[in-house]
Amino acid sequence: MSATLEAIGLSRRFGGLLAVSDVSLMLRVGQLHAVIGPNGAGKSTLVNLLAGELPPTEGAIRLNNADITAFSAAQRAHAGIGRTFQRTNVMLAMTVLENARLAAQAALVPNRSLLRRAATTTAPIAAAQAALRRVGLDGVGDQAARTLSHGQQRALEIAIALAGQPTVLLLDEPLAGMGAEDGAPIAALMRDLAREHAVLLVEHDMDVVFTVADIVTVMVDGRVLAHGTPAEIRASAAVRDAYLGHEVP
Numbered sequence: 674m675s676a677t678l679e680a681i682g683l684s685r686r687f688g689g690l691l692a693v694s695d696v697s698l699m700l701r702v703g704q705l706h707a708v709i710g711p712n713g714a715g716k717s718t719l720v721n722l723l724a725g726e727l728p729p730t731e732g733a734i735r736l737n738n739a740d741i742t743a744f745s746a747a748q749r750a751h752a753g754i755g756r757t758f759q760r761t762n763v764m765l766a767m768t769v770l771e772n773a774r775l776a777a778q779a780a781l782v783p784n785r786s787l788l789r790r791a792a793t794t795t796a797p798i799a800a801a802q803a804a805l806r807r808v809g810l811d812g813v814g815d816q817a818a819r820t821l822s823h824g825q826q827r828a829l830e831i832a833i834a835l836a837g838q839p840t841v842l843l844l845d846e847p848l849a850g851m852g853a854e855d856g857a858p859i860a861a862l863m864r865d866l867a868r869e870h871a872v873l874l875v876e877h878d879m880d881v882v883f884t885v886a887d888i889v890t891v892m893v894d895g896r897v898l899a900h901g902t903p904a905e906i907r908a909s910a911a912v913r914d915a916y917l918g919h920e921v922p
Contacts, residue, residue, distance in 0.1 A: 677700050677701055677702050677736065677737060677840055677841055677871040678699070678700040678723065678734070678735070678736050678754070678841045678871055678873075679697075679698075679699045679700070679734070679735045679736075680696060680697055680698050680699075680719075680722070680723060680732065680733075680734055681697050681732055681733045681734070681735065682695050682696070682697055682731060682732040682733070683695070683696045683697070683719070683722055683729050683731070683732035683733075683734070684696070684729060684730050684731040684732055685715075685718055685722055685727060685729055685730050686730045691895055692715050692718045692895050693715045693718050693719055693722065693729075693895045694715075694894075694895040694896045695731075695732070695896065695897075696715075696719060696732075696892070696895075696896070696897055697732075697897070698890055698897075698900070700841060700871035700872070700873055701871055702840060702869070702870060702871045703867065703868060703869075703871075704867060704871065704872070704887045704888060705863060705864065705867035705872045705874060705885055705886050705887050705888075706871075706872065706873050706874070706886065706887065706888045706889075706890065707873075707874045707875075707876060707882045707885075707886035707888070707889045707890070708720075708873065708874070708875050708889075708890045708891075708892060709875075709876065709877070709879070709882055709889060709890070709891055709892070709906075710891055710892035710893055710898070710915070711893065711915065711916060713894075714892040714893050714894065714895065715892050715894070715895035715896075716845075716875045716892055717759060717845055717846075717875065718895075719875075719892070720756065720843050720845045720873070720875055722734070723754070723843055723873070724746055724749060724754060724756045724843055725741075725744055725745050725746035725747075725748065725749040725754075726746050728742075728743075729742065736749075736752055736753065736754070736841070737840075747779070750779065750780045750837050750839075751780060751837075753838075753839045753840040753841060754839055754840075754841045754843065755780075755834035755835060755837050755839030755841065755842050755843070756834055756842070756843035756844070756845065757830045757831060757833075757834050757842075757843070757844050757845055757847055758830070758845055759845050759846045759849060760849075761826055761827075761830065762830055762833070763818045763821075763826050763829055763830060763833070764818060765817070765818045765819035766817065766818075766819065767817070767818055768814065768815055768816060768817055768818065769805065769810055769813050769814050769815070769816055769817075769818055769821065769829055770798075770801055770802070770805065770814035770815065772818055772829060772832075772833055773800075773801035773802075773804050773805055773829070773832050773833055773836040774797050774798055774801040774836070776801070776833040776834070776836040776837055777796070777797035777798075777800035777801045777804070777836035777837060777838075778797040779837070780836070780837025780838070780839075781796055781797055781800060781837060781838065797836075800836050800837070800838055801832075801836050802814070803835075804832040804833070804835040804836040805829075805832050807832065807835055807862075807866075808828040808829070808831050808832045808835070808862060809828060809858070809862075810825065810828055810829060810832060813825070822855075823850055823851065823855065824851055824855035824856070824858070824859065827847055827848070827849075827851065827859055828858075828859060828862070830847070831844070831847065831859070831862065831866075835866075839870065840870060840871060841870065841871045841872075841873070842866060842870045842871070842872045842873070843873045844863065844872065844873065844874045844875065844876075845875045846875055846876055846877065847859055847863065847874070847876070848860070848876060848878055848881060849877075853880075856878070856881065860881045860884065860885055863885055864884075864885045867885075867887070874886065882903070883903040883906075883907060886903055887902070887903075888900070888901070888902065889901065889902070889903055889905075889906040891906060891909075891912050891915065893915045898911060898912065898915055899911060899912050
């Protein structure tokens with residue numbers, strides 16, 4: 674497995690608050706890398722740094738050995754990084770297909786011709802349809818996104834990320850608000866997506882994390898506390914202490 678996305682000594686300050694401090698990690702195609710930690714650990718800030726939503730105060734980010742630290746979020750999307758958000762980022766009034774098509778349009782056709790209608794450009798539509806098939810939503814493309822269940826909307830968010838044909842997927846709490854029954858198909862999808870992508874998963878559901886992850890990084894107070902296989906993290910006394918006595922499965 675070759676390295677795909679690498680964070681090297683990333684730090685981010687907000688005034689006097691050091692939200693992320695000297696974090697290094699490597700994402701590889703074929704591997705699902707989970708980041709866990711208590712609230713306020715810096716997990717979502719880390720995702721925003723990797724996605725280009727925030728610039729780092731210190732450190733570097735490399736994609737396929739190229740320095741992308743100065744890239745914007747749009748440039749990173751074009752380079753092959755897709756992401757989802759903690760809160761639903763679906764345009765509810767649009768159809769399911771339109772949601773995915775707009776994401777594909779933004780990532781695949783950055784300099785579209787003014788003489789061609791974006792909605793009829795072939796490549797984004799094909800990419801959107803493929804993404805919907807990948808997450809099991811190909812049968813509801815003509816429905817308004819608001820008609821989907823919560824679980825289906827979460828699947829649509831992953832399809833939106835996939836529509837840009839990324840090699841790296843940054844999934845920020847994709848199971849938020851879902852019960853075990855609704856979350857099981859999404860967990861299985863994430864595990865399957867890791868075959869062809871480098872996947873970073875931020876998630877609070879430890880049962881899911883230890884089921885689907887290949888590598889786990891534990892963050893506390895913006896720093897990396899532990900890094901290892903699920904078995905190694907499960908056995909760590911330091912991780913148990915960081916969760917304030919909550920038992921790690």
